[in-house]
Amino acid sequence: MTVTSTDPHHHDDDAHLASLGYTSDFKRDMNLWGNFSLGFTYLSPVVGVYSLFAFALGTGGPPMIWAVVLAAVGQLLVALVFGEVVAQFPVSGGIYPWARRLWGRRWAWMTGWVYMIALVVTIASVSYGAGPFVAMLLGIDPTVNITIACALAVIALATVLNLGGTRLLAKVAFFGFAAELAGALVVGGWLLLAHREHGLGVLFDSFGAGGSGSYLPAFLASALIGVYLYYGFEACGDVAEEVRDPGRQIPKSMRMTIYIGGAASFFITLALVLAVPDFGAVISGADPDPVTTVLKDAFGPVGFRLVLAVVLISFVSCALSLQAAASRLIYAYARDEMMPASRLFATFNTKAAVPPYALALAAVLPAVIIIGSKVSADALTKIVSFAALGIYIGFMMVVLAALRARLRGWTPSGKFTLGRWGLAVNVAALVYQVGAALNMAWPRTPDAAWYDNYIVLLSATIVVGVGLVYMTLLKPHLRSEAPHGDATPRVDEVASS
Numbered sequence: 001m002t003v004t005s006t007d008p009h010h011h012d013d014d015a016h017l018a019s020l021g022y023t024s025d026f027k028r029d030m031n032l033w034g035n036f037s038l039g040f041t042y043l044s045p046v047v048g049v050y051s052l053f054a055f056a057l058g059t060g061g062p063p064m065i066w067a068v069v070l071a072a073v074g075q076l077l078v079a080l081v082f083g084e085v086v087a088q089f090p091v092s093g094g095i096y097p098w099a100r101r102l103w104g105r106r107w108a109w110m111t112g113w114v115y116m117i118a119l120v121v122t123i124a125s126v127s128y129g130a131g132p133f134v135a136m137l138l139g140i141d142p143t144v145n146i147t148i149a150c151a152l153a154v155i156a157l158a159t160v161l162n163l164g165g166t167r168l169l170a171k172v173a174f175f176g177f178a179a180e181l182a183g184a185l186v187v188g189g190w191l192l193l194a195h196r197e198h199g200l201g202v203l204f205d206s207f208g209a210g211g212s213g214s215y216l217p218a219f220l221a222s223a224l225i226g227v228y229l230y231y232g233f234e235a236c237g238d239v240a241e242e243v244r245d246p247g248r249q250i251p252k253s254m255r256m257t258i259y260i261g262g263a264a265s266f267f268i269t270l271a272l273v274l275a276v277p278d279f280g281a282v283i284s285g286a287d288p289d290p291v292t293t294v295l296k297d298a299f300g301p302v303g304f305r306l307v308l309a310v311v312l313i314s315f316v317s318c319a320l321s322l323q324a325a326a327s328r329l330i331y332a333y334a335r336d337e338m339m340p341a342s343r344l345f346a347t348f349n350t351k352a353a354v355p356p357y358a359l360a361l362a363a364v365l366p367a368v369i370i371i372g373s374k375v376s377a378d379a380l381t382k383i384v385s386f387a388a389l390g391i392y393i394g395f396m397m398v399v400l401a402a403l404r405a406r407l408r409g410w411t412p413s414g415k416f417t418l419g420r421w422g423l424a425v426n427v428a429a430l431v432y433q434v435g436a437a438l439n440m441a442w443p444r445t446p447d448a449a450w451y452d453n454y455i456v457l458l459s460a461t462i463v464v465g466v467g468l469v470y471m472t473l474l475k476p477h478l479r480s481e482a483p484h485g486d487a488t489p490r491v492d493e494v495a496s497s
Contacts, residue, residue: 013090013246020091020101021483022335026241027166027353032249034170035236037177039257042321043232045265046180046314051129052225053272053291058282060222061209062202062273065266067219071226072262074432078395079233079258080418081402081429083251086237087414088487090246093332094238094325095398100336102401102410104485105477111397112333113467118390119326123319124366125387127151127158128373130315137308144374151370158320159363162327165352166242169324176317183310184264187295188271195275195298203270207279220439227436228388229265231395233257235325242353247415326362331355337479386459389440393460396433402426408488 017024030038056064082098091097096112131147134154140146161172210218236253240246275294281287296304334345334355345358402410403426412418418425441457451458471477 024241025348028244029167030170030243035243036253036256037173038321039233039236041173041176041317042235043261044314044318047318048229049268056222056225060218061206064222065269067223067226068266071230075230076258077429079254080425083416084412086250087247087416090240092241092328099401100484102405102487109477114390115394117463120365121387123322124369126319127154130154133312158323180314184268188267191271191275197277198274209283231391238325238328251416323362327358330358336482338476385455389460392437399430405487410488
């Protein structure tokens with residue numbers, strides 16, 4: 001890549017990347033705040049909280065708010081591990097190249113496969129979730145056809161913005177971050193100041209959620225609001241070749257995503273909980289949409305539409321960041337010849353400095369899933385049920401690979417390391433990931449058909465199973481000799497040292 005900037009970091013960054021076996025045509029147009037904004041808008045507190053608030057409150061009552069705090073702590077541990085890895089291996093594609101360097105080609109292919117499917121499904125889920133907000137903002141009845149049309153429009157807008165290049169992506173992501181954070185502060189502040197119905201004591205009162213037995217199962221079910229909230233920080237590393245001084249900036253961006261995103265999530269959740277007029281109605285199902293109830297009462301028709309506009313910006317920004325992350329993963333896969341039509345998806349537009357066909361694939365696949373919901377909305381629900389667990393499985397595979405590498409002699413050598421705390425944080429991160437994944441997959445609908453009761457686990461098994469069969473039969477991981485498994489010392493190197 002030709003470097004025209006006089007910034008010495010550009011030369012250092014390219015030299016580091018070359019030492020890892022790659023040259024890049026990406027432009028390093030993303031600074032710390034642009035990189036952080038990408039992670040924040042992917043995490044999107046507004047999207048996460050507004051989407052799951054009714055379920056969490058109805059299942060676990062007001063104490064469900066503590067799950068938001070616990071999940072933030074758990075994912076911060078994961079972000080710290082990721083920070084060490086990306087500081088040493090700042091290669092576009094995120095968890096795929098990290099797994100490739102920490103463990104090897106087979107592990108990396110499966111990690112990338114699971115994460116790629118999860119990202120595509122999540123783009124479809126977020127875009128489809130934005131559909132009703134678009135319709136309500138326009139004053140249109142959100143029928144299935146209208147929702148699908150609006151969702152496709154969201155994907156099209158995100159694709160056009162992403163095709164504009166890294167600089168435009170960073171600017172739009174920062175605008176989304178600013179709008180979402182300002183909206184969260186204004187909405188949450190107004191609810192707390194003018195529409196607070198309860199004191200802080202309700203945060204320790206279940207109001208009968210979970211029945212007369214142990215409250216723990218109800219809390220674990222409601223804790224899904226926290227589990228589904230805190231991913232997105234990994235997107236900061238997906239664009240590593242577009243960030244200046246990535247070994248220092250990306251780990252910082254990841255931590256900032258958790259700090260600021262976590263604070264915003266807790267603030268929104270707290271304001272909504274304390275503004276709900278009747279917890280019993282939510283728990284019983286009489287008020288199935290407490291967010292809309294609270295916001296309409298607090299802001300009136302005009303104010304509610306302004307809030308909808310902010311929520312919609314959050315959804316679009318989230319879809320934009322997800323698509324950027326997915327396209328960089330697809331490009332990294334293709335660059336290493338790890339997928340069909342690799343030459344096509346590794347094609348790079350040097351003028352815009354983006355991989356256009358990888359971006360197109362990250363738009364077409366979610367669009368197909370959304371259009372398929374016209375045939376079967378139930379099928380869409382089943383497909384989407386895999387999304388969050390798939391991302392957690394991808395995370396877990398990197399955290400496990402880092403732990404394995406550490407135990408085999410890997411000492412993180414990037415600009416960010418945890419030092420002597422590295423092993424303890426790595427183990428704790430893995431424990432959290434396993435616990436969160438089990439909580440997501442746990443069957444909680446015994447009265448439903450077995451395949452619906454185990455739908456999350458079943459969908460994950462299908463995705464992993466298909467990936468294993470494909471890898472075994474076609475051996476895509478053997479198509480390239482790009483660097484792999486080189487994080488730990490070779491046996492002969494250790495013996496001779």
